[in-house]
Amino acid sequence: MTTIENKELEESWVKQDWVYIKTALILAFFTAIEVFTYFESVHKAPEWLLVTTLSFLMVVKFFLVAGVFMHLKDDNSVFTKMMTMGMCIAWPVYFIMAFALGFLPDWNVIIKVLFLFLPPGVAGFWLGFSFKGGDGGHH
Amino acid sequence: MSSLTVVLAITALRRNDIRRSRIWLLSTALLGAIFVGGQVYEFTAFYREGLGYTTNLFGTAFFTLTGFHGVHVTVGIIFLMSMYIQSMRGKLTSAQEERLEIIGLYWHFVDVVWIVIFTIVYLFPQ
The missing domain is CATH 1.20.58 (Methane Monooxygenase Hydroxylase; Chain G, domain 1)
Incomplete structure (x- = not known):
């Protein structure tokens, strides 16, 4: 060198x-x-x-x-997508459990639904649009 | 902070700077040991104040979550010290960088888990 x-x-x-x-x-x-x-x-x-x-x-x-x-x-972007998918599932699962067990304050139901599903929803949309589709043909 | 010291240990090893790599490895293990020491202190204080594993739902969740995390940190410290010993014996050079890289990934994983536990257990209003 x-x-x-x-x-x-x-x-x-x-x-x-x-x-x-x-x-x-x-x-x-x-x-x-x-x-x-x-x-x-x-x-x-x-x-x-x-x-x-x-x-x-x-x-x-x-x-x-x-x-x-x-x-x-x-790394390959597929790993980021896999991690985001995991987070999208983990977020509502964990927080539903936390609300059910009383670990979190008892909020208004609209705020609860928004908190539970808005972040994974936004991430889910990003995931959906980020996957590049092929030409529709089968290989 | 220990995530930083472990990546600095990896990059130092990559450039074959063994001395710096050892310093960062030891720093990481020391930071981990301080964390575990803090947990031991915290557990003892809580137990003396009447919060045990079976006292209530919070006690069970708290000791299980943070206890398992402490065990993972302890395992990480053992990994780091084994790397340090290998380095002292001349068996850890840039050619074996992958070993340290894998231990680094383990350490970062333990770190990201703590990010979640810290927020949920310690900071969220109950």
């Missing part, structure tokens, strides 16, 4: 490390927001708003770790 190639390789490694460091800083920032909601003044906010915000941050953090640290963004 030539000196120039070595230098380029070294630069790409440094660049990659910086991507990881920046991701960790973003994750730390989101975690700080999450912990901030624990303070009493914020904790008095409407429960549906708190749960929705925390759930959103949770999903974003989940995808950041999976996408960058577990390099899902560099």
Whole structure:
């Protein structure tokens, strides 16, 4: 390997490390927001708003770790789609159980339905449109 | 943070920087050990205050979820330390990077599970 190639390789490694460091800083920032909601003044906010915000941050953090640290963004997109499909199923299943067992506040039924099915619905639409159809022929 | 240190260990090993790779491996194991230590403290404090495994539904769910997570972190620390020992014996070089990559994936998986547990168990208003 030539000196120039070595230098380029070294630069790409440094660049990659910086991507990881920046991701960790973003994750730390989101975690700080999450912990901030624990303070009493914020904790008095409407429960549906708190749960929705925390759930959103949770999903974003989940995808950041999976996408960058577990390099899902560099892998074949079918893996991202498989993970999203799993999340679409896990979200309503988990939260229906949480509502049934009384782990979450007893909200208005419309908010409950929106909370349960809107996020997986949006993700489901994205999945549906992201699959590229063939020419309709059988191979 | 430990997800960062484990990827830095992997990238250091990839460029054959064994010394840095060892430092990051140890840092990751140490962060994991701090986490498990915190859990032991938390479990003991809760138990002394009257929240046991069979006290109520919350106690059962809490100790099962966080306890299983602690076990997975402990297994991860054992994996990381075995990599560290292999590295000290000269058996972990850039040629064996895949081993560390797989352990890194395990560690990140444990991390994403904690992201969910932390939000649901600790932060959601009850």
